Amino acid sequence: xxxxxxxxxxxGRGSNMAALIEAAKDKNYPAEIVLVVSNRPDAGGLLVAQxxxxxxxxxxxLKFGKDRAAFERALQAAxxxxxxxxxxxxxxxxxxxxxxxxxxxxRLLNIHPALLPAFKGLDTHKRALEAGVKIxxxxxxxxxxxMDSGPVIAQGAVSVRDDDTEAALSLRVLGVxxxxxxxxxxxxxxxxxxxxxxxxLIDGVPVPDSAQLVPAAD
Ligand code: GAR
Numbered sequence: 001x002x003x004x005x006x007x008x009x010x011x012g013r014g015s016n017m018a019a020l021i022e023a024a025k026d027k028n029y030p031a032e033i034v035l036v037v038s039n040r041p042d043a044g045g046l047l048v049a050q051x052x053x054x055x056x057x058x059x060x061x062l063k064f065g066k067d068r069a070a071f072e073r074a075l076q077a078a079x080x081x082x083x084x085x086x087x088x089x090x091x092x093x094x095x096x097x098x099x100x101x102x103x104x105x106x107r108l109l110n111i112h113p114a115l116l117p118a119f120k121g122l123d124t125h126k127r128a129l130e131a132g133v134k135i136x137x138x139x140x141x142x143x144x145x146x147m148d149s150g151p152v153i154a155q156g157a158v159s160v161r162d163d164d165t166e167a168a169l170s171l172r173v174l175g176v177x178x179x180x181x182x183x184x185x186x187x188x189x190x191x192x193x194x195x196x197x198x199x200x201l202i203d204g205v206p207v208p209d210s211a212q213l214v215p216a217a218d
Contacts, residue, residue: 004085004189007035007078009092014045015174016090016111016181021052023182030189035082037075039094055082061094072100088185089143098145106195108143109188111181113173115139115155120148125170128160136160136169137213138177140184142195151200153193154184156213176213187211 006024008017017036024033036049039061046056057078064071071094079087089110101108114124116139119131128136137157144150156176160169187193187202187210194201202208 001030003030003032005034005083006031006086006088006185006189007037007082007084008033008049008088008090009037009039009075010043010045010090011038011040011093012043012045012091014043014048014090016177017045017088018048019178019182020088020090020185021049021054023186029182029186031086031185035078035084037078039071039092045091068097069099072097075100076103086185086188088181090181095147096143101143101145104143106142106193107188109140109153109181109184110143110148110150111177112139112141112148113170113177115157116141116148116152125166125173129164129166129169134160136173138173138180140180142200151195151198153187153200153202154180154211154213156180180213183211 008020010017021033023029024031033054036045036054036056038046038056038058041058041060049056059071059074059078061071085107087104087108114128115135115137119127135157137155139152140154141152142150156179158172158176192203199206202211
């Protein structure tokens, strides 16, 4: 089995990146993390990746000013150099243009800290608490030009507690993120995910158990 070459794009601490790297250490995992790219030179995740012997590149968006096309050309060059098959956004805090996204159609994944389509954008945990939802979670989806949209590959949920704080809730959701991202990448790398009418069919069915993590009845 040839393992897919994956690049992880980060902007910060890279804990989801680390979860993907850990999963891919298993030789039976269908993907290999061969490159980590950060748009910020000071992203902590770069050191974590380097400690695991993974190639890293910095494509600093500030160096490109307002020229998004040039920034994305530099990104593409890094991806091409490492013969990347699949790109995982993991806390990558730059919006990508439709041009870039279309070139990676159904090969570009993102993780979002909410149960999409609820709570797109930033401050998802704060807004979930304010809204009083009882179930919150995280989503891995294919990226499309519209932000935090695109076919859902996997979701994981946590119960929201009456005395929850933003910090406590975000920590529990992060635990779920670290489980569903490796799962979603595995499904994609194995070629088991097909997009039809904007929805993911996994092994030919819309939402199999394997793509859901639900809260323990606590
Ligand atoms: C994660 O919670 C991820 O879901 C979120 O940023 C965090 C990055 O943490 N992503 C977004 O908000 C994207 N809109 P990490 O660097 O430790 O993986």
